[in-house]
Amino acid sequence: MLTQRAQVDRVFHALGDPTRRSIVERLSQSAVSVSSLAAPLDITLAAVVQHLQILEQSGLVRTTKVGRVRTCRIEPKGLTVVQRWIEERRSLWERRLHRLGALLENDEL
Amino acid sequence: MAERSVIHSTFVIERNYAVGPERVFAAFSDPAKKRRWFAEGDEFEIEHYALDFRAGGSEQARFRGKNGLTFTNQTIFQDILPNRHIVFVYTMSMGDKRISSSQATVEFLPKEKGTTLIFTEQGAFLEGADGPKMRQDGWSLLLESLGKELART
Numbered sequence: 725m726l727t728q729r730a731q732v733d734r735v736f737h738a739l740g741d742p743t744r745r746s747i748v749e750r751l752s753q754s755a756v757s758v759s760s761l762a763a764p765l766d767i768t769l770a771a772v773v774q775h776l777q778i779l780e781q782s783g784l785v786r787t788t789k790v791g792r793v794r795t796c797r798i799e800p801k802g803l804t805v806v807q808r809w810i811e812e813r814r815s816l817w818e819r820r821l822h823r824l825g826a827l828l829e830n831d832e833l
Numbered sequence: 834m835a836e837r838s839v840i841h842s843t844f845v846i847e848r849n850y851a852v853g854p855e856r857v858f859a860a861f862s863d864p865a866k867k868r869r870w871f872a873e874g875d876e877f878e879i880e881h882y883a884l885d886f887r888a889g890g891s892e893q894a895r896f897r898g899k900n901g902l903t904f905t906n907q908t909i910f911q912d913i914l915p916n917r918h919i920v921f922v923y924t925m926s927m928g929d930k931r932i933s934s935s936q937a938t939v940e941f942l943p944k945e946k947g948t949t950l951i952f953t954e955q956g957a958f959l960e961g962a963d964g965p966k967m968r969q970d971g972w973s974l975l976l977e978s979l980g981k982e983l984a985r986t
Contacts, residue, residue: 808844817937817952821848824860824870828852833860833869 728805731783735806738782743767744775748798751785755797758787839957846952854941854948858916861939862886872896877904888913892921903928916941933958 739745746765750756762772776796779785784802787794827833850857860866864884872882877896880903884892892908908923919939925932935956942949 808842817846817954819874820871821846821950821952823874824857825848825850827870828850828856828860833856833866 731805732809734782735784735802738778738784739806741775741778743771744779747772747775747779748784751796751798755795758794758796761796839959841955841957843953843955845954848950848952849944849947850950851947854916854943857948857950858941861919862913862915867892886910886913892923911936931959 739748743765747761750761750764758772758776759769761776762769765772776785776787780787782802784799785796786799787796789795824833860870864882864886867884867886868879868882872879872894877898879894880897881893881895883894884890886892888910890910892906892910894906896904896906898904905926906923907926908921910919910921912918912920918941920936921938922934922936924934933956935954937952937954940951940953942951
């Protein structure tokens with residue numbers, strides 16, 4: 725199983741691409757077939773498949789095949805690890821403890 | 834499922850300092866020292882700060898942000914083991930509105946050239962804390978935040 729850090733890296737890499745962000749936004753509205761993702765984005769089916777592979781590996785989307793149709797949907801828990809990372813970055817405590825460190829280092833405490 | 838009105842969040846922050854646990858602990862137990870790193874900062878003005886550092890004792894802080902909003906922080910210390918750990922509960926309010934209630938632990942671990950500090954918080958963040966944010970679709974909020982973080986680095 726990936727470490728939390730590696731997982732966060734994968735999600736950031738996946739979402740670092742604007743086309744993949746568009747795909748995630750589209751899938752947040754509803755599940756769609758892979759083939760119907762390409763046209764609105766004005767990219768080839770092959771490009772969609774490549775993007776979906778990255779998104780799937782990062783845990784953000786899930787694809788399933790029923791008969792000949794491959795459908796993709798959002799994986800609700802996919803952003804949890806990133807959400808936690810963002811919350812930590814914004815944490816008031818992060819700033820406070822950083823300030824504590826600076827004061828200790830400069831012998832001011 | 835109906836929308837929830839509380840978000841639970843647990844996070845852990847670990848930091849290393851190049852001074853011993855006694856000095857880092859003193860920065861938490863001495864009111865004049867604590868105020869300097871905890872209450873002071875560029876982002877806001879301190880309206881009130883008081884610390885009674887003992888099990889059962891409390892700490893109160895009131896800050897005013899640049900936007901004029903007042904934030905109040907009330908802490909009660911649950912358990913203190915000098916130079917080892919501090920366990921406390923605290924609430925935050927924005928104006929009159931309670932926005933969170935949390936339990937936090939600070940641990941001071943000696944290491945070869947200083948101290949490892951581990952800060953653990955288990956919090957309940959309440960509806961309205963971020964106003965519209967909690968009412969937005971969860972995904973668009975996260976994607977927006979992510980976009981900003983990516984733009985910054």
